[in-house]
Amino acid sequence: MEKIKMVEFLGEMVPAELCTIDREGGADDFDGCGCCFNDPTGAEGGCENCVVNRLFREYARLTGQAPPAEKKEGSDGQEPEVENFIVNYSDGTQRIIDKGFFCEIKEEENGESVLSFIMANCAGRDLETIILGCVQLGVKLGMI
Secondary structure: OOOOEEEEEEEEEEEHHHHHOOOOOOOOEOOOOOOOOOOOOOOOHHHHHOOHHHHHHHHHOOOOOOOOOOOOOOOOOOOOOEOOEEEEOOOEEEEEOOEEEEEEEEEEOOOOOEEEEEEOOOOOOHHHHOOOHHHHHHHHOOOO
């Protein structure tokens, strides 16, 4: 799947081909759906829930073109539950994984790796299955 080039306009990621581009390569104006981002403060309702706006934000997030999101918290101060994972394949297909875990690896400047484990619909014996599966993988790879 060919990626659509996204650019920032008023703090939002939008398709570059729907913008007029200034001489520095940034978005000068965004045409969008005709009303997107006309009210960036949201004082007049704006376009926050416009389907076009939501699709643009999701596309930018899925293609890695969105700035890092702040950690989300629910009304009770806890991070919201992960519903599923979407895997994007190089041939443009996708797969939704409803139950499992994801390990994100971030390389620090000092050479250390920081792991973040994100789980979707896992509890109780699922955690035991994950740990035993990782140990078994380590054995098969000759690491243990």
